[in-house]
Amino acid sequence: MDFFQEANRNMLHLHALQSIMILLGVADCRVLEGLQRFSSIPTYLPVNYQVVNAESAFFLKEANQEFMRNSSLLSRTEPFFIYQARSMPSVNASYGPLSVEQPVPPELIQHPGAFVASSMFTFNWKVQTFIIQERIYLAKPRVQVLFYVAGRDWDDYSAIDKLPCVRMFAFHETQEVRGTCQLKGELGLCVAELEPLAGWFSPPSVVPGRQRTIELAEGTTVELYYMLQSTDAGECHSEEARKGNSIRSDQEGLFGSSTSTPMRRIGSVRLYQIPAAPFLTEHRLDSNFLVMVPAMPMRQRDTVSAFITASAFSPVEMFTLRVKLKEGMVFLGARPSNPTLWMVSQDVRSEGHRVVTLHCRRKESSYGQRSEVGFQRVLQVDLEVDSFLGPLGSRWITWQVEYPGSHATTQEAETEIWLAQKDLGGIVPLAMDTEILNTAVLTGKTVAVPVKVVTIGADGTVTDVSEAVDCRFHFTNSTKDTEILNTAVLTGKTVAVPVKVVTIGADGTVTDVSEAVDCRSTDEDVVKPASGITH
CATH class of the missing domain: 2.60.40 (Immunoglobulin-like)
Structure with missing residues (x-):
């Protein structure tokens, strides 16, 4: 959002006409009108303004402000912008020994995502939400959302006890699932979890009159909402994390209450029955071959499946693949991705336990056969993360293809396997x-x-x-x-x-x-x- 749009929303134009007229009196006003009529020099109302209870505030000067707008002794307008405030700010206008003070309306300075300023929450807190995974699979049916409070000083420990409870809701058609967590700690955060019902992973119900059938690849959309609840009545109740088939009938979710905020949307997740294939990164060896390795971090004892792919237009009928493993990686085996087209064998000669040599040959019955355009998988190499003896981070694997007869080789491609101690x-x-x-x-x-x-x-x-x-x-x-x-x-x-x-x-x-x-x-x-x- 542009700064001036933000300032325009937050600025408050104070008109001191009524209060100043009371202070000066009717007789003085007649004199002022006479002065204005015959004076060629613009005059202004000498009122001093102060923004009270604000850590950071600025009076603004509009770029296209009219020169004569404040050339009156009857009224004065001063736009200002409040940037930071921990409590409800107010504006004080003084004229000599006389002064008036007016609180700034909360709707003019609070963001849409800010908490309602009340005894329940500290002024100007804002809730931020992060959906950890937007694609949820039936094998791991868990939705996680991180909540944290922005706009509060992390070094201000006096406000930790005021952090509210979070109640999260997942809606699908007429069914509802809930989860809960307690905002706490220096950062004021928590992770709310819930498990969608098993039936939600099935294809969506057919909507009458809908022409196109929903593809399974699109998944099932589930909407997520949350509301905040004061902990004055006690800790977050574990029974709130329940499953049901009826949406709340009361008005608390829509409008909130004295101890809770209105329900707000987090976003949506998609549910899938079958997990998606792991994401792979590609590394080119030459114009004929690519090597593809997993992009996600791996844990100890995880199997790492890498693939050698060949161009559909490659004339290569045989090649030798050398795989150099660094410490912490173990070779498990290799097999052709398409046994009807290729065959593979491992060199029995020892080149060291860190070097694996594989010979690949196209089957005679497949000569002249070419599949669809693009790169096709030829060989799958399975490795294992043996140990974390070294520092955490990554393990390197080197790949190189040699062409028999000409002894020509491709450039060596180094691939990196990221490591993680936990999921x-x-x-x-x-x-x-x-x-x-x-x-x-x-x-x-x-x-x-x-x-x-x-x-x-x-x-x-x-x-x-x-x-x-x-x-x-x-x-x-x-x-x-x-x-x-x-x-x-x-x-x-x-x-x-x-x-x-x-x-x-x-x-x-x-x-x-x-x-x-x-x-x-x-x-x-x-x-x-x-x-x-x-x-």
Whole structure:
């Protein structure tokens, strides 16, 4: 969202006409009208404004502001923008010894995702949600959503006890499943889990009048919602994580209550009966062959299946494949992907226990046969992650093809197998606040927001891996990265484009943090610091 659109939504135009008329009196107003009629120099109402209970606020100067708009002793308009506030702010207008104060309406300064300002929640908190996996399979029917509170100071431990309970709902047709978790800890987060009913994985019911049948590949869509509930009445109840076949009949979910917020949408997941094939990365050996290896991290004792693929137009009838294994990887075996077209044998001669030599030959009965256009799998090589003796990270495998007769060889292709000690559901970037307003150009003070990265285990455990990842900021003229991923820092230069923040995990996972951190810059021509701000 553009800064000025945000400011336009949050600004409050205060009109001091009524209060000032009361203070000055009717007789003074007649004198002022006479002064205005005969004076050629614009006058203005000398009222001092202060924004109270705001950590960061700015009075604004509109780019197209009319010169004569505030040239009156009867009224004065001052737009301003409140950026940070922990409690309900107010505006104080004073004229000499007289003053009036008015609270700022919450709807003018709170974001749509912010909590309702009440005794139940701290002012200006915002709930962020992350669906860990959007594709759910029948073999592992578990939906996980991470919730965390943005807009609160991670070093403010006094607010930890105020963190609410999260109640999550999954809806499919007329059925409902619930899950719950308790926001807690320094980061104010939790992972809510629920299991869709087994029948939800079946093809959707036929809708009368619908012409096209739904393909199984599309999966079944399940909508996710959540609501927040105060813990004043007690801890989160485990019985809330129940399964049922009726949607709530009361109005609490729609409008909330004195102890809960209205129900809000998280997003949707898709349910599938059959797991998708694992994602593979391709590495070219030459114009004839590619090697494909798994892209997902592997655990100890996992089987790693790699594939050699050949171009449909390749004239090669036989070749030799050499696989060089590094420590921690063990060769299990090899077999042709299509036994009717190819045959494979292993060289009995020993070239060291870390080198495997495989001879592949096209069967005579298949000469001249070519399948569809593209690359077809020729050979499957099965390996095993033997141990984690070395440091965690990855293991390397080298592949090379030799052509018999000419003894020509392809270039060696090094492939990397990522390792993981446990099943990871996902990696999530967290920022203490979801927006950064670059006020360094105005105040001369560096603007920074703490950033952390956590992993979500298959069992729902959350692990802080901030010190194990690298952080890179695009547009480094306006941002700079720190030695470890703990803070996003803005310098005093302005930028005309959004800042893209990317984290690179120790397992090679690249995560875009731009959705977690919205960096913005200010223009000193239209924004000035607000005077009289109380901290």
